[in-house]
Amino acid sequence: DAKTTQPPSMDCAEGRAANLPCNHSTISGNEYVYWYRQIHSQGPQYIIHGLKNNETNEMASLIITEDRKSSTLILPHATLRDTAVYYCIVRVGYGGTASKLTFGTGTRLQVTL
């Protein structure tokens, strides 16, 4: 699996957009970018995934650079409940082994009033 690099921590004011970067310069052509988050020791929660196109769902947007060496997760209007550790994971997509995930140390996002 390609290695990812994320800043250890970030702050964001409530109501503002939170932009979480991730570097994955060794990503292979068949590897997807996944984002999960873990809120205060709960089980991780899937947020979004993408291959090369930008993606959006009800939780977030994922922007992947054209060379696919980095990506940004965007929470458009962060709330206090978005305070969590966010993990960027690169993995071959689909199939049973897609859920064998390698979690790094992630980015601890603190949303403040």
Added chain:
Amino acid sequence: NAGVMQNPRHLVRRRGQEARLRCSPMKGHSHVYWYRQLPEEGLKFMVYLQKENIIDESGMPKERFSAEFPKEGPSILRIQQVVRGDSAAYFCASSPPAGGFEAFFGQGTRLTVV
């Protein structure tokens, strides 16, 4: 549709005892994954199982740890002769038969060895 269910949520064992952690995947899911999270660390993959088969156990410690996912009933992660270093949160995830992009995680079992 209930999510991934893990029990117990908290488990205390004395050194040398056995710990059994249970995971019931989401309805219709046949892939189960176990992860361990040591304090202040990220999750580490342990084992990937399908019904009655261990597919990948590359993250399992060589001794004292075993996992199963029988035809009927929950998946079981078993730790024999627990030591203080086994104290951690153990998470189970499941995914549907065809795999899929999203892994659904349970709330974890917090094991404390005293």
